Amino acid sequence: MRLGGRLSAAIEVLGDIEARRRPVADALKDWGLSHRFAGSGDRSAVGNIVYDALRLKLSHTWLMDSADPLALGYAVMFRQWGMSPDQLAAELDGDRFAPAPLPEEMAEAFATRRLADAPDHVQGDVPDWIVPHFVANFGGNWLREAQALALRPSLDLRANTLKANRDKVLAALADQGAQPSALARQGIRIPSGEGPSRLPNVTAELSFQKGWFEVQDEGSQLVADLVLAEDGEQILDYCAGGGGKTLALAATMHNKGQVHAFDADRKRLAPIIERLKRAGTRNVQVHEHEKQLANLAGKCDRVVVDAPCTGTGTWRRRPDTKWRLTQKNLEERIGQQADALAKASRYVRPGGFLTYITCSVLPGENQGQIADFRAKNPEFELVSALDGWKRLFGEKAATPYSPDGLSLTLSPASTDTDGFYFALLRRRD
Template sequence: MRLPGRLSAAIAVLTDVETRKRPVSEALKAWGINNRFAGAGDRAAIGNLVYDALRRRASHAAIMGDDSPRTLVLAVAVRDWGHDPAALNESFSTDDHAPQALSAEEIARVTGQLSDDTEGYIRADVPQWLAPALERAFGDNWIAEGQAMAGRPSLDLRTNVLKAQRERVLKSLDRFNAVKTAISPVGVTMPAGSGDARTPNVTSDEGYLKGWFEVQDQGSQIVSALAGATPGEQVLDLCAGAGGKSLALAAAMGNKGQIFAYDSDRNRLAPIYDRLKRNGARNVQVRAPVPGALDDLIGKMDRVVIDAPCTGTGTWRRRPDTKWKLSPELLAQRVAEQAALLADAERFLKPNGTLVYITCSILPQENDDQIAAFLAAHPGFATIDPRQLWQAALGAAAPQGVVTAGSGIALTPRLTGTDGFYLNALVRTP
């Protein structure tokens, strides 16, 4: 496919997303099934156009004076991908699959700049109703944080040290120009490309099939390390999901001790079994969600890890469509679920045990506010110094800006080059 056809396809996918209210991934899959002539490069380019349009929807719509799928996709082509609008129009004139040409007014707009008095939420490319929360979380840097969250993510991998070392993984993926992550001592990364660049398919690599590495954002690797699990401990992973952090904890513990992986949703938990086998993680015991599944663990855990259900605002780079679907009602629902999990988790800890609370959110309501409310209701807990936690887990000083007002740790694309994550570790006093 030529560029005009790819642009038209992206417009069609975005239109499908808007009219049928379904996730981008489903709309892209459906388009691919209905247009089997498109090659892998075409599908990658179309996906990039769609995701880039959603990442910067607010600023593109503001400068164009319109937020239709056609306008957004053409704004991406010019403003993000660097195509000359006049050259685009010329290519459209000779292609039957091209979108409608840009008008003179559209060309003037798309080559212009946002005015200095443009509202902050537009420059940050975030929903207007979330601006106060983000400003509370990041102060004067909140717009810069939003802009960083509107970029493309890298592809990050975690070396499974139970089976391989990082140098071996790097050699295995040399054809993809993989490099070491900046913070995680076991991470490998492939920075995001621009324009129609394709993301490497690493899950077909020999190293992945042999369990040498797992796909895991560096931020997730960092919070897994900060969770502080050590060999011989008894650890409960209360929201294990597909097992990404359980696998990281098993590797950190050297398969010594015991991890109890639990999730209230059987479907989320289902992939963990194959992943445990491939990774050679032998100290993980999966607990299915049945009545009384965890009763024998009450008061016995050295460490309880809560990877809490959240709004996923920290993953906006990867799932930008969710940014514009988030509502105050969904946020309130997640906050209630998190509070209930924290209240339930503490009963599993032994004296001096550690409670580790993690989200992939950048909103204070799900992060510092939750910990403050928990501490107010549970005076027998105290926060662990986040700077000491970072130094002990990662062997270096915490980067500037990651420590929050509530003694937590916040990771963001701007601060750490990762997805957005939050961690707070609390110790139960005797």
């Protein structure tokens, strides 16, 4: 397919997403199944256009004075793929699969409007109701933080030290452009690229099948490190999900001690079994019912709560969720988080640690949640995560934003990772 056909396909998918209010991954999958002639490069390019359009959907709409999928597709070409209107017109000329020409009124709007004149939430490409939450968290830096969440993300990997060190994985993936991560100690990064460039399918690599590495955002790796797990400890990963942090903890502990993986949603937990086998872990027990945790009450050295959240920190990877999020969704998540914290805290031994993590940058889910928990549970004290950060990653490392001088908020703007919140609490003896 030439660019015209790819752009037309992306516009079609954007229209499907808008009309049927469906996740972008589902819409792209259905398009691929109904267009089997499209090669992997075509599917990747179409996906890039769609995701790029959704990341900057609000500012694209304002500059083109239209939310039509056609306007969004053309805006991607102009603003994110670096093509001038004349260059794009020349590229599409004679391509019978190209989309309709950009209507004159949209072209005129794009030529005369300046983003600096747009409302702040448009410049930040976030829903307007979210702005007060960003301001409460980041103050005067909120717009920079919001804009960074609209950039393309890299592909991040974690070397599994139970089977291979990072240098070995880097050598195996040298042809894929792999390089050491800036912060994560076992992290590997493959840059996102621009325009139609596609990220490699690293899970097809033999080194992945051998268990040498896992796909994991660098921010997720960093907060797993900040748990400060030690060999021989008893650790409960209370909201383990697919097991990314469980695997990281097991490797940090050199397969010594025990990591207990539990999630109230058994469907989310299901992939962990195969991942544990591939990674060569021997110190993980998987629990599908909370009653199986009864003998751990008051005995765990560390309990990790990677709580269900709005996922605002992952908007680079899942931009469609940005436009579906509502105040009601936020309130539901805050309730679920409070419940998870209350239940998980029962398993912390005196002198042990409770770690609270979200992939959100909204204060109500983060420092607000911790403040509410501590008010109800005075036996838990908030301790400095900054100390652990400096010890693990060095004084010169990029420093995450700290809303209170103790907990941390990672973000694309501060640490070049997905957005994560991390708080460390200690149960008094």
